[in-house]
Amino acid sequence: MRKRTRPAILHSTTLVLLIALSMGWLGLGADVRAQSTTEIPESSAVAPAIAVAPPTEVRVQDAPNDHGHALTVRWKLSTDDGQGQNNILAYRILRTPKLVGPLPMDSAKSGTDLQVFSSPETIYEEAVWRLIPDQWDTLGQVPLGTSKYENRGGKQRDAKDFLPDATPFQYKVIATTAAGGMGISEASAPAQSSGQIVHTSKLQFIGIPVVIFTALVLGFISAAKRGRELYIRPLAGIGAVDEAIGRATEMNRPILYVLGLGAPDDIATIASYTILSRVAKKVAEHRTELLVPCYDAVVMSIAQETVRQAYLDAGRPDEYKEDMVYYVTQEQFAYVAAVNGTMLRRQTATNFYLGVFYAESLILAETGSLAGSIQISGTDRVTQIPFFIVACDYTLIGEELYAASAYLGREPKLLGTLKAQDWAKGMFIAFMIFGLVGAALQWNWVVSLFRMSF
Amino acid sequence: MDWPTTIATTVAALLTLAVFSFLYKDNPFYKFAEHLMVGVSAGYWVIILWYTVVIPKMWQPLEAGKWYYIIPIILGILMWARLNRKWQWVSRYPLAFYIGVSTGVAIPLEMKAKVIEQLNGSVDLVTTMYATQASGMTVVNNILILIGIIAALIYFFFSKAHTGATGSIAKFGIGVLMVGFGASFGFTVMARISLLIERLQFLLFEWLKWG
Incomplete structure (x- = not known):
């Protein structure tokens, strides 16, 4: 029953809005749009109560160095942000198609007027999601002066904030004022998220120790193979x-x-x-x-x-x-x-x-x-x-x-590795003492070396 | 208490007593409880693995058309080659693949948990002292912890004999470790005693209905 009534409600809401907008109730149109997450804010169809310059050049790209399920939205600030009318309060971010779910498995089998999102994985998962084209989700807002929004969604299909990979999404950014004014950007080009195999920003922190350790391991293995006696204390x-x-x-x-x-x-x-x-x-x-x-x-x-x-x-x-x-x-x-x-x-x-x-x-x-x-x-x-x-x-x-x-x-391989491990351990102890001295002397740049995110 | 519950409680109590009888010496009651437990648990795991591995990780992906799942399935099937003396060698391939991949995955995690986090934690001891303007015993405590960490790490140096200055530091390091182990031992023994108390409460109050 619920599946049948929901579209009916949506249609009647849309009808009422269209009538209202055609009668020129612009202020009401703006308010309804601000509260709704299902209606499409068409900049061409609706003029805000107080016109402000919209953000421009909205670009979306996959967030780098992650497991996917995240997109980064960037835009050029409104010309009324910090200059011009100088009345921008915040930027509201919208996304289409609208995501509805998680829904029970049997929702995927029943006929509805909504598009079923079905990647192969969803067939044996406990939930399915629907993508509704031409409807917009309001994701959140950021304060004036901000030109970037990270749309980081959940990975699990049963998470409320699930954001599917390999699915094209478009974004709009609305500049809003305290008096209810709005400037709506053009929709961005579609973009989709995906996971990366290599986290490039970690390479600089991991790469150097890996190179040093590998060199030590190879050096000691080679020495052991040449017959050099490698001392290991008795256990x-x-x-x-x-x-x-x-x-x-x-x-x-x-x-x-x-x-x-x-x-x-x-x-x-x-x-x-x-x-x-x-x-x-x-x-x-x-x-x-x-x-x-x-x-x-x-x-x-x-x-x-x-x-x-x-x-x-x-x-x-x-x-x-x-x-x-x-x-x-x-x-x-x-x-x-x-x-x-x-x-x-x-x-x-x-x-x-x-x-x-x-x-x-x-x-x-x-x-x-x-x-x-x-x-x-x-x-x-x-x-x-x-x-x-x-x-x-x-x-x-x-x-x-x-x-x-x-x-x-x-065995030379094991002995060489153990020796290299000892050397690496010595280096870590030296690095730790360096960090302790740096922290004691309140050298923030030294402390920041220990705050690397892995 | 209804009859089925009474029977179940009595069986549980008798099995508890059968296992406790091992404290005296090995005996037929313990042997019975042991074999029952091993048999039931092995059967239980077969069913668990069927529903948590075979169905969701083999059957359903294939049903969904994810044919690349056939690769791990074939590797799994190759393990069965162990049962045939002539083809036993084939089972080494999936084992080698499994150990190689899983070790590769485990090492970065170990590195993060046991090295990077330790380094961060050690430096945090000093930065927190400044941030909280610690004084007195906190400062002494943190300095002792840091000295203990370095001494314990030196104990695990295998390339140098534990003689002279290295030996003294290593001796202090193993002393620090033993203090930690002692505390851990006492804490866990208390937890075990609470398990014993729970079993005795079950026997006395749930089974015998004392009190």
């Missing part, structure tokens, strides 16, 4: 890996390796694959049993590949069994319950907890401690490190986990 947790594997071998009990609850692309999980590779190789050499219960199916696939390759490198591919690395479940505490059960039933001699951990960290480490296992842990989740510290024999704190993978692997 207690890593030194204990061989000892822990040896202990499990002597006791003839399995080794448990937990990759945590992280996604396959978490940096800590990626670091953990490298350590798993090293552990698996040692385990293969010692012919000890290895258990890797996994929380994520993709992590399991990667871990299986890692362990298989390690067994191959150790010269014992026949010793590798698929069920060494197995999937448990993707429910946090169900996973913990299963791993705890494994620890007590299989009496694991050594437990590794390396990766991303949440609330389960203490439960796992405490059970392992009760079972009498030697435990080596490492995570970059700051809130979980304390639990590992109190319940495990060795803990890799934060970045030590990343360093451990390089330390164990001793």
Whole structure:
């Protein structure tokens, strides 16, 4: 019912307005236009109560360096703004076609006299929007002296301020006075918004550090490949890996390796694959049993590949069994319950907890401690490190986990990257001290360097 | 309480007790609760993934004529090659693609969250002191924080042995970290105790109807 009555209301309103305008009720016409968001303010058809010079040269272009859904409107100020009659109060911005929505999905299927906006995405979204040609939305206004308006809309289709990409819009700018006078510009040429892949203004801030860091990485990798000894200080947790594997071998009990609850692309999980590779190789050499219960199916696939390759490198591919690395479940505490059960039933001699951990960290480490296992842990989740510290024999704190993978692997690429990372860290510390000194001396230009928007 | 609710509450209470029995030692009740939880959750996730991934991210885009979605779908299907010993190697391609892309996406975010924001925050400590005309303990506090940050960063220097001046600063840095970890530990333990209290309240008041 509502869909049928709305056009009728619109038509009757338009009819009344046309009659009023044709009778010369100009003041009334101006007021109605100012309040309405659906009528078209035609400068040629309506003369304002007090004529003022309209803004000119209205130009619209896509807002740069964003994800789309934004257009920038620019215009040349009215000649009565700050000069001439000097009576401009503000500029009102209008846009066509009018956007109506979000509407329920079934609106797209019913026949109406309104144009349905349907990009392929809207088919399975929960809302649709209609574009109504020749009707104008009033977007807002800016004070006198302003010649730019940023029409930044929402990205989500269910947002009230949604502004679709790849859809041409035209704009008008109305100069208004305190006495109700108006000067209406010509409509701009159509323009549409789109997202950009590269944020060019960030390049200057990111580009320089990236170039420096890349040069450092390549330089150190090259040095490592040439055989230059790159020093990395010993890490207690890593030194204990061989000892822990040896202990499990002597006791003839399995080794448990937990990759945590992280996604396959978490940096800590990626670091953990490298350590798993090293552990698996040692385990293969010692012919000890290895258990890797996994929380994520993709992590399991990667871990299986890692362990298989390690067994191959150790010269014992026949010793590798698929069920060494197995999937448990993707429910946090169900996973913990299963791993705890494994620890007590299989009496694991050594437990590794390396990766991303949440609330389960203490439960796992405490059970392992009760079972009498030697435990080596490492995570970059700051809130979980304390639990590992109190319940495990060795803990890799934060970045030590990343360093451990390089330390164990001793591969030129990893060593070179770690060295470059240290240098970069040194530069950041120096930059920070510079910033602190600058801020202490109230050098605003130094402080502004730290206010860059990313 | 109606019968269905009474039965559900009793099952929940018995499962809670079965899990608590692990505190004594591993036993058949815990094993039952563990296997039930693992089985139910694995099944639950299959359904969740069906309705949040397969339908909206595979089926519907194809229905809408977005044929380029066929590329990730093929990559996903290649993962199934793992099940065949002869074709296992094929599954390495989607894995390599996934890890490569997601690591590339993750690194700038990590850079922003863990480096840029830290730098901004550190400088903010000083600018805020000026802006608020801080004095006394606030100034001492902020200076201590800044010294702590620099010392902790030096602890994570791997290219230099922790000896001499570097060793002393690193020792101070790890001390600062431990103070932070201690506070975090105490805070979380309190949260865990509140979880225990909630479970005990459930057993005593909802199940046994005490009080």
